[in-house]
Amino acid sequence: MQDFVYSLTDAERKRFRIYAYASTWFGCFSDVMVDSSAILILYFTMLKSSNSMTMLSTSLVAIASVFLMIPASGLVNKIGAKKVVAWSSYIGAASCLLMAAGPIFGLDAAKYVVFFGCSIYCISKALWPVGWYVVLGSILLPNERASFLGFMRFSYYILTATTFWIIGRMMGTNPPLWFLQVIIAVIGVMVMGRTFFISKIKLPNHVGGKLELARTLKETMSNGTLVGFSVYVAFLCFAYAAVLPLTLLYMKNGLNLGDGFVQEISAIGLVGMIAAYFIYGKLVGAMGVRNIQIMVHAIYIITPAALFFCGKDVPYVAYIASALYVLGSFGFACFFCYLSQEILALAKPTSISMASAFVQTYQFLGTACGRSMISLMLGGGMLATSWTKWGITFSEFQTLFLFCAGLAVICLMMIFLLPSMIPEKENHYNP
Numbered sequence: 001m002q003d004f005v006y007s008l009t010d011a012e013r014k015r016f017r018i019y020a021y022a023s024t025w026f027g028c029f030s031d032v033m034v035d036s037s038a039i040l041i042l043y044f045t046m047l048k049s050s051n052s053m054t055m056l057s058t059s060l061v062a063i064a065s066v067f068l069m070i071p072a073s074g075l076v077n078k079i080g081a082k083k084v085v086a087w088s089s090y091i092g093a094a095s096c097l098l099m100a101a102g103p104i105f106g107l108d109a110a111k112y113v114v115f116f117g118c119s120i121y122c123i124s125k126a127l128w129p130v131g132w133y134v135v136l137g138s139i140l141l142p143n144e145r146a147s148f149l150g151f152m153r154f155s156y157y158i159l160t161a162t163t164f165w166i167i168g169r170m171m172g173t174n175p176p177l178w179f180l181q182v183i184i185a186v187i188g189v190m191v192m193g194r195t196f197f198i199s200k201i202k203l204p205n206h207v208g209g210k211l212e213l214a215r216t217l218k219e220t221m222s223n224g225t226l227v228g229f230s231v232y233v234a235f236l237c238f239a240y241a242a243v244l245p246l247t248l249l250y251m252k253n254g255l256n257l258g259d260g261f262v263q264e265i266s267a268i269g270l271v272g273m274i275a276a277y278f279i280y281g282k283l284v285g286a287m288g289v290r291n292i293q294i295m296v297h298a299i300y301i302i303t304p305a306a307l308f309f310c311g312k313d314v315p316y317v318a319y320i321a322s323a324l325y326v327l328g329s330f331g332f333a334c335f336f337c338y339l340s341q342e343i344l345a346l347a348k349p350t351s352i353s354m355a356s357a358f359v360q361t362y363q364f365l366g367t368a369c370g371r372s373m374i375s376l377m378l379g380g381g382m383l384a385t386s387w388t389k390w391g392i393t394f395s396e397f398q399t400l401f402l403f404c405a406g407l408a409v410i411c412l413m414m415i416f417l418l419p420s421m422i423p424e425k426e427n428h429y430n431p
Helices: 002-007 010-035 038-046 051-057 060-079 081-100 107-139 142-171 177-190 192-198 213-221 224-240 243-254 259-287 289-308 317-346 352-379 396-417
Strands: 386-389 392-395
Touching (some): 002 107, 010 038, 010 081, 010 107, 010 142, 010 177, 038 107, 060 081, 060 107, 060 213, 060 352, 081 107, 081 177, 081 192, 107 317, 107 352, 142 177, 142 317, 177 192, 213 224, 213 352, 224 289, 224 317, 243 259, 243 317, 243 352, 259 317, 289 317, 289 396, 317 352, 392 396
16 A cells, blocks of 8 residues: 555656545544534434533543444445545444434434434444555655645635634524524535545556455454554543543633633644644654654643642632643643654554554544543532642642643653654554
8 A cells, every 4th residue: 555655756756646645635624523523412402402412412522432443444445445535434424414404303203313313324434544644645645644634624624614613604693494404404515525536536456355354364463563652642632632631621610710711722823733734744744753752742631730739729710721721732732743643653554444444443442531520520510629739729620731741741751662762663654
């Protein structure tokens, strides 16, 4: 597969990169809607869904990805990346249209229909990234990866943030149910843009065969560098995955800041992520992947550690916490860029789909466990509401920030598992 990319001309690679960008531009709205947009949450609320069902719908992507990504890599080996992307697009579009049609089944059943549709969409979401990495491995030279991934995510968030902000302005205070149905339906139709543009990209001829899960998994696990990197990613996500949402929750319920201020900080944090995606390619050129990875780990320690000292009595605490939230968002964006970059560097040409699925499974596992543990500690009455040390009173939120910072410090023992830290690599690594 890596030999194939060298057979493409500069003009072909440039054209295929544009098609790859376009595939994400059409598919990004559905991903953001399910993962982090208020649209689906508002929709569930209008349908009289319980809070538990609404919150559960936001975790379905991580749950589905943990269980389905590795089997999906076998599906790529059997039928090819383009067909897997097509299946993901068809399922994703159909599930969005089903969610939009939920009220047709009656108000009592609608929330269950929408939840079922959301569950089906999360299955399609688990299929898409595995085929996507195979496509990228076929059209990107190693020195093109950082700039491509940085601009892709930069454009991705600019497009979705602007569009959803406009939709929010159009909604008003009490939007009608049909308005959200139309938005979800349109987003569902747009999902088909993924397979349309991927189908226009030239890939190596695929010879159908067996799922070969055992062979490709064994080959992937034989790459000790990749396995070590996956373990590092899992523990780092476990330590940090809850910090950003916990910060917003602390601003609202711990510091008692206004809803409008918290929403503004959330938007500013998104700008921090966009900035990171925009300059990531230049950062790699100036610093190298290794120094960026060290920088991200440092941010993952500094952000929660500093938030631990952001008590109510600290002068300008709202602005300090906001600056730390932006810093944490910047580091989070850089993490996702180098994660994708290292997956492509570590994956062998014969098992790129399994390698991407393997690393991302560990990533989602760490994320799910980290957020679940913080949620349990916060909501289960396991922590003292407040405690005093050095004449300073700390809240339960600050205790959790200290806990996350401590976990990130412990993860420093694993930093030598990063591929960029290993001076001589016996396993495949092509940065």
